[in-house]
Every structure is written in structure tokens, then in C-alpha cells.
Amino acid sequence: MRPIMLKGHERSLTQVKFNREGDLIFSCAKDSVASVWYSINGERLGTLEGHQGTIWSIDVDKYTQYAVTGSADFSIKLWRVQDGTNVFTWKTKTPVRRVEFSPDGDRILAVLDGVMGYPGSVTVYKIERDSATGEVLNIEEEPVFDILTREGFDIASVASWSFGGNFIAVGHKDGKVSKYEGNTGEYLDSLELHTQNVSDIQFSPDGTYFITSSRDSVSNLVDVVTFDVLKTYEADCPLNSACITPLKQFVILGGGQDAKDVTTTSSREGKFEARFYHKIFQDEIGRVKGHFGPLNYVAVSPQGTSYASGGEDGFVRLHHFDKSYFDFKYDVEKSAEAQKLMQAQGSAAS
């Protein structure tokens, strides 16, 4: 598996995303310029320029028509992907930590930092779009609702939409994970899942369950409706990101010793590797190394054929999976499939 290095950012990567077709990659970094890349060969398609500070987060809608970025310059910007023009800018009270389109693309959630007297919130904006073309018709400047940080919770660090935009799963600085109604922002449930900052929440392809990652080196798989913990993956270093692979039953965890801690806490290698775990059996099955700083974000293409990791080292490493990746199966999986196949053929024969 030879990686493609996406060199274009001058500072640490903060987020990397695939579009729905998996042919484009959107990345943002602390250098205030977001980039769009062809995933097939790693060529840069263009940049999204306009922010004045670190871009903490980027997302693209399901039509690959609009991208949204959230920055430390107290703004959220909406971009037209086709030509890279800035369509709209929302001014926010505090730096924006995370932005994400709802699955149908007509709402955007933003995680606003709790600084300067602001308690921190998950804020939802609405965009009116043409149902046929997806073209933005009208943008509401004021948010639909704010989910302000509740009593007993630390501020939110990450948030993500569930299937159909029905729920919002939020990860908090203190390790809690909470759930809100997607249309009203009503509080529904919470779990004390981690002991440290929840660094990432990413949903399964169909948005029915999600994976969390935390600085406490643990990652959890949680069902969004029941809010039951399905699986737990334990790593040996702080985790910055985790994603669920389509096609194969794996999860990818990324992280590593904080660059600033490497010199002070441990002289061992920084564990700057992407770790592959079996989603169901919870065993680690492989690692991909290459970054020379912690992995800040891992993302997998919606088709499950490639993954990209954005590192503290300023590079995006894009990997197209090999045959061995697709062939890998546990014996029990193989035998279950073999049985299914035999049954299917048996019933087909009879």
C-alpha cells in the first residue's frame, strides 16, 4: 500500500474529508487555507482561501456542491466547490471547532468554543436549497437553535449528525458523550464514556451508530438510538480521530503522543500510526505508519476503498487499499460466508 502524499499545507492538518463519491478530498489545516484534492492521484484541484486563522473543520455536502469551513477567526464560510468562491460567511461569537452538513445538506451544525464568557454551544444554521438542483436559494444568518453547554457538562469539542439528521451526537471536553434531538436541539441522553477530551465522533456509513475517540486512548462504538456501547477498542496512545470503514468490518484509529509531550514525557517512539481494528472482534489487525507527528484526523472514503490521514506534520497521506486488505477475513467470517454461499447455492439448486 503506497501512500500518496498530499503536500500543500504549511501547518498541521486539522481535518480531512472525502466527498460522497470518494473522488475528492477536502482538507484544512492551521494555515488558514483549505485544499481540495483529486483522490485518484493526489493532485490538488484548488484551494479555498478567505479565512484569517486556523481552519479547525471542513465538510462537504452530499452533492459535492458546497463546502463549509469553521475557523478560529470567529467565522463559518460556505464555499462553492466548483469554483472555490466564498458564498456566505457566518460570524460567530467564539472560534468554531467543528462544522458539518446534515445528511441532506440543508442544515449545518457548528461547535462553538466556550471562551470569553460564552458557555460554548452546538449551533445549527439552516440553508434553503433547491430540492432538484441542490442550489442554495436563501441562507439564514441567524441560527435555528443553539444547544448551549448544559449544567454538569464541560464544553463540546466535537459533534456529528446521525442518520437523516434526526440526532446530534456531541463529545465533550470532560469525556462525556451526549445526544440531542436533531430538529429541536432538545437534550435526550448522555454517557460518561471517556475520562478525557472526546477528540472525534464519526458515524457509520448509514448513520445509525458512531465511533468516538478520546485522549484517554480508548475508542467506543455506540448505537445512536439506544445509546448502548457496542464495542470498545483500546489503544496504547492518546487518540485524535477514529472512523468506521465501509465494505470491511474495520475501524481506523489515529492519534499519537502529542508532539509537545514527546520531549517531556517519553522518549519512546511517538506511535504516529493509523491503527486498524476489527470492528466486531475488537482485535488490532494492522498498523500503517508514515507520519512523523501525531495523526490529527483519519477519514475513509464512503466506498471503503481508500483512507486518508492528516498529521501534525502537515501532510495528508492518502492510501488506496491493496488486495490483501479486501481479502483479509477472519476464519469465522470466511466460514460463515462459505456456509451462506453453500446454502444459497443449495437453495438455488433445489
Added chain:
Amino acid sequence: MSEALVDQEINLESIPIDDIDFSDLEREYNVDLDVNFDNFVVVDGAPIAPETKVPVLTKVLTKLFSQAGKVVDINLPLDEEKKTTKGYLFVEFDSAAAAQKAIKLLNGKKLDVKHRLFVNTLNDLERYGTETFSNEFQEPKLPEFQSTNYLKSWLQDEQGRDQFVLQKGDMTGIFWNRNTQQPDNVVEPRKNWSNSTVKFSSKGTYLFSYHDQGVASWGGKNFERLKRFFHPDTKALAVSPTEKYLVTLSPQPISIPEHAPEDFPFGPDSVGHQLAIWDIAMGVCVKTFALPPGQRLHWPMVKWSYDDRYCARLGPNALAVYDTENNFELVSGKILKIEGIMDFSFAPAGVKLAVNRNNELSSVLAYWTPESNNQSCKATIMEIPTRRVLRTVNLVQVSDVSLHWQDQAEYLCVKVDRHTKSGKTIFTNLEIAKLTEKDVPVEKVEMKDHGFSFGWEPKGDRFITISITETAEDNPAIPKNVVTFYAPERKDKTKQADDDAKNWKAFATVDGKFSNTISWSPAGRFVVVATLVTPDNRKADFDFYDFDFPGEKNLNTVDDVCASLKDVAHPDYFSATDMKWDPSGRFVAVWSSAVKHKLDNGYKVYNIGGETVREEMIEGFKNFVWRPRPESLLTNGEKKKVRKNLREWSAQFDEQDAMQADSAMRELILQRRSTLEEWNEYREATADIMESDYNYVTFDTTVVSISDEDYEIVEEIKEEILEEKQEEVLSFETADEN
């Protein structure tokens, strides 16, 4: 005085017997004890002749009955009124044996068109005449039906394991083969189950054991006794191909005891016979044979056609073919006269002859006759029961011939050992007849030396020979055997279509061996060429070969053949005396039997790669028997499909193997299996909830439909100049001229 005597009561006891003289009475009523009624026969159905013809008739009949033995007296009673004979007569022989022979020989004999003789002993006649003899038909008692367990239950084993028998000392046990694991008991090992070995029927349904009183069959899940075959001192048994009939041979001629039990299997016709054929399922004797005189015993003495319809025995200058569906009567009522017939064999399968229509299968047999005064040596292939000769192969300078059928009876190899004119050296020719082709063409393969062993690939068209090279060196320590591998030439597709003939070619040889045994896997492709311990050979060895080696480095010396030979392994087991493939062709059992020698007795099981999967050294180990299996019920197409999908399907079997090998692994696999199941259940439950509560369909991978319009193919052409040269042309004159 006399009155007084009469009146006086006579006290019998008081008469002294000893004083009375009985000599006159004794003389008068003396019975000649030498006159033994066993020596008499009563003949019925003789012609009624006038008194004048009596001497002539007596003379004719005396001559006739003299065939059986010396006629002492012949008595034709006369009808006093008509002055003719009464049509019956008494014949006295000098011995009871002669009388018996006369009955056997002449009872039912037709004297002429009108007269048929009925010959009975006087004793019988007396018996038939008594009042106690009932001449009403007594219905034979049918034994009550006894149900047996399902006899093929072992084939339903979920893991498709095979069974085998181990015999050591007087213990016999049946086990499941569990690859590398300790074999599982099928039944508790039994003591003295059989007097000698045990034998499975040809498809594995029955197990036969030898006993003093005969043979017993066993079967079902727990090997219950099914039937007993009363044939005292049975020395050999054989089973017909479809498991219908059992043949037993005993050195003791059959005799009927005085008070034979009701279920005594033999009738009076069988007295003196030594060979018996039984119906296995019913346990009754269906036919007995006397051994032909002066013939060397060559087991099996009865050979069967592939479908058990016909069986045949070799006789002096004749072949007797019997129809099993017609009470074992001779086919067409007579034996087949074949001058000098040496050996014969039936095709092991039905032959689809080129002349047959509708895919009919024929029973075919082959035999050979040696050179005689005006005949050359011949091998003949004949269809039964039509006796149509399909092909005759003439052979010259022959010392010996052996017949080798390919298991599907597509080919018959006649191995001919020929001598040179001087008779000093022997070399072998192989005459291979192609049964399914028109006119049964024969192809000749000449060998340079004396081939003593031959083996067809099961279900294939390749074979192996072992031959012995003639050298001046007489030292038995020098290995002289050559193993030669043959395969048909690969047909060139570009050649004309009518060039259909198969040409066999020796494509590899291995020399300097002691090898004496060829053992093909029942599934073909793999073969073990072995040296087994015999009186001449002290050290066994095994060579595993693969005929379809997929790699590049093969042992072929010729390229254009349908084979790629590779020696797979050469495992050691120096004391091995016997070997046998399991019926599936997955394992080879080799063993050292205490019956043959007392060295390192025990057994080893190899896989087809020649790796030892199991070995056990057992003192007094005697015998290893795989339980055969019936033919697979899958069609060729289905088998092909299995082979195609094997890689995917085999995963679950690998897992089973892994689970058996290690209990920790087993735990892990079971746990993973349940984990996987839980996950799948979770996903299914989620899918249900999503659909009912949110009208949302779950999925695992985002599928994007991509049309060609979404893509643009960019072609880039790069031109690179490799070299640039500048040349100065001085004149164009020459070019102009042209």
C-alpha cells in the same frame, strides 16, 4: 394227556429257553445281512416290453447302469397276464456309492422319446410308501422379517469422515479417522470378532468376519450381526461388485448331516461342493459349485460383471458364465468352450460400446489363450451374454499375459511379456484397447524391459509401470527396478479432427529402485509407488507423486503429454508391509503387520503430501482396513462446481480442523462465532427499528452509481527525443541517377 397239558397254565418264565433248539427256525428265516438295501435302486419309467425282449432290455439297461458302478443284479418283474415287463425294475449295485451315483447320473434320464427313467433308492421308495409320509404340499416357512438399522448410516457423518478397522492380537476395533487426532471408537473393540481378518463388502455396507462355522455379516451404526452364512472352515470370501452376492470357499466338501436343522442352507445337490454363493441380504445360499479338478486355486474363483448380472468361472478349456437373474443357470444353456483359456476378467464397469445405442452399457469380459499347435496366442474381448467378439489381439512369442482394466472400463491394457527368439530375455509390450471407440482400436506401447507391475490412474488415462532392467550383475542389493510414467500425448488442436488416436508416451522414468507396488489414489492424480516388505525386500520406502503438478519444475522429460509429474515426498517407514488409500483419496495408510513379520508393528497415516498425520506403534498389530464407500452420487457437473468453489467453501472446514487441533483455539473460534452472530443480529435489529420508526433503510457501504459521463478520459502524449544526429551529405548524385 394233551388236554391236561392245554388246561395247564403255562408259565412262560419257567420254560428254560436255553434248552430249546431254534436252529431249524434260524436257518429258515435267516436274513442275508450282506444284502444292503442301500445298494438297490428302483427304476421307474422303463419301456414295457414283451417277455421275449427281456434279455435285450436287460442287456441295454445293464450297460446303462454300469456307468455308475458294477451292476450285481438287475430284475425286471413280469406281468403274468400280459406277458410283458411292468415298466419298473430293480438294480443292485455292489456298493451304496454306486447306487447314489446312479441316481445322480440317471435320474430323469431320457431313454428315448417316450421313456424317461426315474431312479430312486429302495429306502426312499419305502419311505414314500408309508402312511406317515404326507404328500401334501407343505408351504416352506418364511423366516420372519427382521429389520436392521440403517446400513449406510456411516455415510451421513457430518464431517464426511471415513472409518477404518484396526486389528491387533485377537482384538478388532472400528474407528473414525480424525486426521491428526486420536481416532474415535465407532464401537467398542471386540475380542475374537473374527478368526482371521475382517473384510468389508465392495461398497462398505457389510463387514464380514470368519468363524469356525462360516462367515457372519455385520452392519449398521453399531455393527450388529446381520446374517450368518453357515459354511464350515471358510478360508476365503469375496463379494460381488454391487454387494448382492457373497462367495465362500472351504476346503471341506459340503456334507449333509443326518438330522439337518430346518435352516440348513445346502440341499442334497450341493453335497461335495466347496464353493458357495450366497445372497447377502437374505443370508441364503443361492448356488454351490464343485471345484474343477486339477486346477490351481486362483482366488477369486468366481468373477462378476459390473452389475452382478453375470458371473463366470474358469474351467478346463472352458468358461462357464452364469446368469444370476436366471437362477444361476448357464448363459444360453451351455458353457463356453475356449481351448486353453488361461485367465479372464470382467470389465469393472459397464462399457459404452461405439455400436451401442441409447447409451446402453454392455457387460464385457476379456480372456487370453496361449499359443497352441495351430493357433497363435490371443487376447479376446467379448460382450456378454451375446458372446460377440469385439476384438481379438494376436500375439507372438508370448511367455505371459495379464489383463488390466481401467476402472471405468474405457481402456483395457493387455500386458504381454514376450521372450526373444533365444528365450533368454523377456521384455514387455502393452496392448491398449480403447473399448469405447469404434471397432475397439488397439494401440501398442513397447517397453524395453520386463514390466512386472502395471497401474491405471483411476478415472484417468495415464498409467505407471514398474519394470526390471536386465543386467549382468546378479547382486540383489543393487536396485534394478525402473518406474516409468506414461501419459497420452497432448493433442494439437490445430491438427485435423480425425486424428483422434491417443498415443501413450513414457514421459518420465525413475530408475534404481526396489519399488514393487503401485498404489493410485482412488481419486486419481496422486500416486504412491512403494517398496513394501516382502520375502525379497527388507526395507520399505514410499514415493509420492503428483501427476498434475501446477509448478514449473517437473520431472517430465517429454513436454507434449497431458501430465506434469512431480515427486512430492519420500516418507520413511522401513518395516511397512501393506498400504492402502482411504476411499476418498485424502489419506494413505501404511502398516507393518505382525502376520508378516514382527518388526516395528503398527501403522502410519500420510496425507497426499506424504506428511505423517498419525502414527501408532502397536505390538502385535495385524491389519488395517479402510471402510469402502459407494460411488459418489454427484454428477460430474456438480463435482466440477464443488471443485470451483472449494476455495470459498473450504474456509469452514479449515476452521473445524483448527478447532479440533487446539481447545484454546476452539474457545476463541466459538467466541468469535457468537460475537459475529451478535453483531449480525444487532444490525438486523437496527435495520428493523430504522425501518419501522424512522422509515430509514440501513446500509453498510455508500453505493454511488457512476455513469461514463461523469468521467473524462484525459490522454497525454509525451514525446521524447532519444537521439539527434547531424550528417552532412556530400552529394545527391547517386540518388538522382536512380
